[in-house]
Amino acid sequence: MVELLAQTGLNAVYAASYISLVAVGLVLIFGVMGVVNFAHGELFMAGAYAVVALYADMHVPFFVAVAIGMAFVGLLGLLMEWALFRPLKDNPLGGLVASIGFLMILQSLAVMGFGVRMEHIPPVTQEVVRFTEKVGLPVARLYVIVAAVVFLSALWYFLKRTRFGWALRASAQDPEAAALQGISITQTARIAMFIGAALAGVAGALTAPLVSVNPHMGHSVIVTAFIVIIVGGVGSLEGAILASIAYAFVHTFVTTFWDGVLADIVGLSLMLIVLIVKPTGLFGSADRA
Amino acid sequence: MRNLLIFVLGSVALIALPYGLSFSQQEILVFLVINVLLVTSYRLMTLTGEWSLGHVVIMGVGAYASALYTKELGIYVPVSMILGAVTAALLAVLLSFPLFRMKGFYFLIGSFAAGEIIRLIWKRFREPFGGVRGISGIDPMPDFSIGIYQFDFFEPVSYYYFAGFIVIASLWVLWRIEKSPVGLTFHAVHWQDKLAQASGVNLRAYRTLAFAIASGFAGLAGALQAHYVGTVNPNSFDIEVMVFVLTWAIVGGTATFYGPILGCIVLTVLNEIVLREMGLEQARPLIYGAIMILSILFLPDGLESLVQKVTRRKSAPKPEEKAAT
Numbered sequence: 001m002v003e004l005l006a007q008t009g010l011n012a013v014y015a016a017s018y019i020s021l022v023a024v025g026l027v028l029i030f031g032v033m034g035v036v037n038f039a040h041g042e043l044f045m046a047g048a049y050a051v052v053a054l055y056a057d058m059h060v061p062f063f064v065a066v067a068i069g070m071a072f073v074g075l076l077g078l079l080m081e082w083a084l085f086r087p088l089k090d091n092p093l094g095g096l097v098a099s100i101g102f103l104m105i106l107q108s109l110a111v112m113g114f115g116v117r118m119e120h121i122p123p124v125t126q127e128v129v130r131f132t133e134k135v136g137l138p139v140a141r142l143y144v145i146v147a148a149v150v151f152l153s154a155l156w157y158f159l160k161r162t163r164f165g166w167a168l169r170a171s172a173q174d175p176e177a178a179a180l181q182g183i184s185i186t187q188t189a190r191i192a193m194f195i196g197a198a199l200a201g202v203a204g205a206l207t208a209p210l211v212s213v214n215p216h217m218g219h220s221v222i223v224t225a226f227i228v229i230i231v232g233g234v235g236s237l238e239g240a241i242l243a244s245i246a247y248a249f250v251h252t253f254v255t256t257f258w259d260g261v262l263a264d265i266v267g268l269s270l271m272l273i274v275l276i277v278k279p280t281g282l283f284g285s286a287d288r289a
Numbered sequence: 290m291r292n293l294l295i296f297v298l299g300s301v302a303l304i305a306l307p308y309g310l311s312f313s314q315q316e317i318l319v320f321l322v323i324n325v326l327l328v329t330s331y332r333l334m335t336l337t338g339e340w341s342l343g344h345v346v347i348m349g350v351g352a353y354a355s356a357l358y359t360k361e362l363g364i365y366v367p368v369s370m371i372l373g374a375v376t377a378a379l380l381a382v383l384l385s386f387p388l389f390r391m392k393g394f395y396f397l398i399g400s401f402a403a404g405e406i407i408r409l410i411w412k413r414f415r416e417p418f419g420g421v422r423g424i425s426g427i428d429p430m431p432d433f434s435i436g437i438y439q440f441d442f443f444e445p446v447s448y449y450y451f452a453g454f455i456v457i458a459s460l461w462v463l464w465r466i467e468k469s470p471v472g473l474t475f476h477a478v479h480w481q482d483k484l485a486q487a488s489g490v491n492l493r494a495y496r497t498l499a500f501a502i503a504s505g506f507a508g509l510a511g512a513l514q515a516h517y518v519g520t521v522n523p524n525s526f527d528i529e530v531m532v533f534v535l536t537w538a539i540v541g542g543t544a545t546f547y548g549p550i551l552g553c554i555v556l557t558v559l560n561e562i563v564l565r566e567m568g569l570e571q572a573r574p575l576i577y578g579a580i581m582i583l584s585i586l587f588l589p590d591g592l593e594s595l596v597q598k599v600t601r602r603k604s605a606p607k608p609e610e611k612a613a614t
Contacts, residue, residue: 092394094589098586
């Protein structure tokens, strides 16, 4: 029993890692641009397909494929900012609809390029870090955990310690005042969109060998990310990370001891309760990003 | 006199319409008629300023309820359809307690969560909802005759007439509601909520009323669909269907009564008939997505704004109404 609990705990840490990468990107985009990016799950999917194309089909080394995938999805983010969110700046519902349109385009491109069937990716490594005989952490999962820690720390440093990060937080807090101080709102939006998309991309790329890659995989990702950012408080990066961890533990444990659909119901119910009781989220505060 | 002529010509056109179409196009026509009711009921909801992502699940509630009433309790189909609609409306009243504590973006997400929970409950519990496979073998509408026309509900044309009649009657009711003092209050709740409240309008009660009426008609649309298709399952009411409804409403525009209907008809014809005929099966979502983006970028007031430009109506739409889209 203890071993089962420990193993489930490790699985939850892995889940928390990729969920927080996706959710933090979503929060960053919402904080700076004020738009809900429904296509965020498809950016995750695009990262996974980059690995399918480069690593599985063209035999590029795995980490090179991940890096290219990350950059590629970041560029997709820039494209979205330029083509969709900037022209629709004053139309929040419009940004949402446009991102749904973009989501359909990405899904359709994945179907046309790779087919609807699940992709098989050769495992990157079969090694497992064993703690006891029955408790182990596959190294491929460890990569995801390490990546989450590294990238989120880097993001934290960037936001809190650099001039760019300072400008980004300023324009999230009050775009007009930031613009008056000479901060380019367009520039900060571009940076936020690139980082947010790239984080989703790297999460998708790293988890690609571990999950079933298919054109519709973004759906469950975006639902999870929404739950997490609501529970954590929309606009709070720390909240998103803490909520990712909490959600991952609840979901993984309910899935292990009961079933997956029930875990989804529990997750959504938690979100609904948070919305009713404390709409600013459990860790939410007034300041964004 | 002129209105009468338009009415007669319109009726004849609607009655003659299915005869120019192939069998599969007739089937699409039936769904189109049902979807017109769905999107129009959705617009009533948006009048109070709230955009829901749970409307399609509410439609599913009507479908599941009507299917279960006929299957488990043996209720006569037309009666069960009405009971299905009532069930959807009552559930909306129940959902209004948690959901109307939220507004705007939070309501959008909250309604999505509530809808998704209902949908997952259908998926999880095989008794009585049938789990992932849902319910099949739902009783069809019993055939009947009205003297000049024999309704045979294996034929899509017959069901088109039947559903069409119910949808037009429902649209008329929805239209009357919108033009009544209640409907005007819905507008006030959206645009002048503080003023309306100061004038003694119970905002919460009117929001709930709009939600319940919209849900009732959505449930009716669901029941119409369930007894035509013969099966219901959780996946036919998922967020992707909701996205279509949202798109119809936004591409058509929600400032006028006909805007969402226009959006529904134009996009359905484009998606189901034009793109299908062109053999672009796999690229359909791509083109559909591109159309969504282009229309929101270049036609932010919806297709209805084109119609308004052409007809140059005597009573120009109020500026606040324009902001609705």
